[in-house]
Amino acid sequence: GAVVSQHPSRVICKSGTSVKIECRSLDFQATTMFWYRQFPKQSLMLMATSNEGSKATYEQGVEKDKFLINHASLTLSTLTVTSAHPEDSSFYICSARTRVGNEKLFFGSGTQLSVL
Amino acid sequence: QKEVEQNSGPLSVPEGAIASLNCTYSDRVSQSFFWYRQYSGKSPELIMSIYSNGDKEDGRFTAQLNKASQYVSLLIRDSQPSDSATYLCAVSKNTGNQFYFGTGTSLTVIP
Numbered sequence: 001g002a003v004v005s006q007h008p009s010r011v012i013c014k015s016g017t018s019v020k021i022e023c024r025s026l027d028f029q030a031t032t033m034f035w036y037r038q039f040p041k042q043s044l045m046l047m048a049t050s051n052e053g054s055k056a057t058y059e060q061g062v063e064k065d066k067f068l069i070n071h072a073s074l075t076l077s078t079l080t081v082t083s084a085h086p087e088d089s090s091f092y093i094c095s096a097r098t099r100v101g102n103e104k105l106f107f108g109s110g111t112q113l114s115v116l
Numbered sequence: 117q118k119e120v121e122q123n124s125g126p127l128s129v130p131e132g133a134i135a136s137l138n139c140t141y142s143d144r145v146s147q148s149f150f151w152y153r154q155y156s157g158k159s160p161e162l163i164m165s166i167y168s169n170g171d172k173e174d175g176r177f178t179a180q181l182n183k184a185s186q187y188v189s190l191l192i193r194d195s196q197p198s199d200s201a202t203y204l205c206a207v208s209k210n211t212g213n214q215f216y217f218g219t220g221t222s223l224t225v226i227p
Binding site for chain 2: 006032034043044046049051091093095097102103104105106107108109110112
């Protein structure tokens with residue numbers, strides 16, 4: 001299947017710092033990427049939908065100024081957690097949609113963020 | 117009403133048995149259907165996709181889609197302990213840009 005690369009896989013940072021997470025579709029062009037967060041033993045929670053060349057669409061309750069999303073090309077979307085706090089500690093996962101043939105959605109490997 | 121509903125389980129089956137996972141969806145315009153497997157601490161992995169009524173088989177996995185009844189199921193034959201995971205059902209529609217996920221069914225295969 002198609003590959004979505006997500007980096008870093010794990011990051012530990014101090015409170016108040018910013019963290020950038022990258023999501024790349026390696027072998028297909030993704031016009032749409034999605035960002036999720038997931039707490040232990042809980043469901044995926046959609047944070048935002050990222051369309052190439054346009055502003056991201058954020059879900060209700062997700063602060064767009066805190067979670068900055070940039071989808072600058074058809075293969076790269078980034079999520080920056082600004083001024084991170086301990087409550088932002090979570091598992092962040094990106095996914096990318098391919099519409100070559102029948103559509104599919106592939107996930108990156110996720111980023112475990114721990115804010116001290 | 118939730119877009120996608122799954123029984124959260126947990127579902128336990130003995131090794132070698134058939135595991136049956138079910139999912140219903142609310143919107144008839146849904147057009148693409150997916151099953152993902154998620155191990156604890158890992159991201160979801162696509163294991164099956166299905167787009168038309170009927171059965172689709174891939175190795176030990178069979179996805180079944182019934183659009184009239186608005187359900188999609190996943191059968192795992194000859195279940196192995198390594199199949200123990202949470203299985204997520206997802207659908208997308210022919211309108212909009214969203215994928216809708218169920219809350220997942222936890223499966224445990226007992227050796």
